Amino acid sequence: GAVVSQHPSWVICKSGTSVKIECRSLDFQATTMFWYRQFPKQSLMLMATSNEGSKATYEQGVEKDKFLINHASLTLSTLTVTSAHPEDSSFYICSAKGGGGEPTGELFFGEGSRLTVL
Amino acid sequence: SQKIEQNSEALNIQEGKTATLTCNYTNYSPAYLQWYRQDPGRGPVFLLLIRENEKEKRKERLKVTFDTTLKQSLFHITASQPADSATYLCALDSTGGFKTIFGAGTRLFVKA
Numbered sequence: 156g157a158v159v160s161q162h163p164s165w166v167i168c169k170s171g172t173s174v175k176i177e178c179r180s181l182d183f184q185a186t187t188m189f190w191y192r193q194f195p196k197q198s199l200m201l202m203a204t205s206n207e208g209s210k211a212t213y214e215q216g217v218e219k220d221k222f223l224i225n226h227a228s229l230t231l232s233t234l235t236v237t238s239a240h241p242e243d244s245s246f247y248i249c250s251a252k253g254g255g256g257e258p259t260g261e262l263f264f265g266e267g268s269r270l271t272v273l
Numbered sequence: 274s275q276k277i278e279q280n281s282e283a284l285n286i287q288e289g290k291t292a293t294l295t296c297n298y299t300n301y302s303p304a305y306l307q308w309y310r311q312d313p314g315r316g317p318v319f320l321l322l323i324r325e326n327e328k329e330k331r332k333e334r335l336k337v338t339f340d341t342t343l344k345q346s347l348f349h350i351t352a353s354q355p356a357d358s359a360t361y362l363c364a365l366d367s368t369g370g371f372k373t374i375f376g377a378g379t380r381l382f383v384k385a
Binding site (some may be wrong): 159161189196197198199201204235242246248260261262263264265266267268 | 277307309314315316317318319322324362364371372374375377378385
């Protein structure tokens with residue numbers, strides 16, 4: 156199956172700093188990737204859809220200036236949490252639809268990145 | 274508003290029994306429904322996808338049903354094992370089919 160790799164798996168930072176999380180599709184090209192956020196014992200919340208070569212599409216209530224998304228190549232999308240605050244502490248997970256470009260179908264997820272802001 | 278509901282209470286069963294998890298949805302007309310497994314601190318892993326014109330789908334010890342009239346899917350694990358202990362997430366495609374929306378998941382514990 157398609158493999159998605161996410162890095163770092165965990166990060167601790169000071170309040171006010173920025174943190175970048177990388178998401179790579181290892182064995183397929185992903186024109187679209189999805190970024191989710193998950194709080195303990197809660198559902199995955201879709202934050203934004205990352206489109207290769209164009210601007211990301213953000214879900215309602217997600218600050219685009221706070222969560223910068225860049226999808227510069229067919230295998231890499233990055234999420235930068237800018238000026239992080241303790242309330243940004245969460246589990247961030249990226250995903251992509253399998254290679255093939257169809258608009259439906261299963262998602263392949265990265266391992267997730269645990270962000271803790273002190 | 275669109276809503277996906279899964280039993281928030283954990284399900285505890287004995288090894289060897291069949292586990293049945295429920296997913297109900299409202300204000301949706303999904304073209305397909307998916308089930309994922311998530312272990313603590315890890316990303317979800319895809320298990321099964323069932324389309325609106327399919328009543329049932331099987332994969333090894335897993336079985337999924339999809340009733341578009343009741344707006345409900347049932348997820349069964351037969352001959353359950355302690356290794357099946359995890360959180361199981363139900364997911365639907367949004368209107369237009371481009372985005373995937375998840376339920377909160379049901380935690381399953383299988384006791385040896």
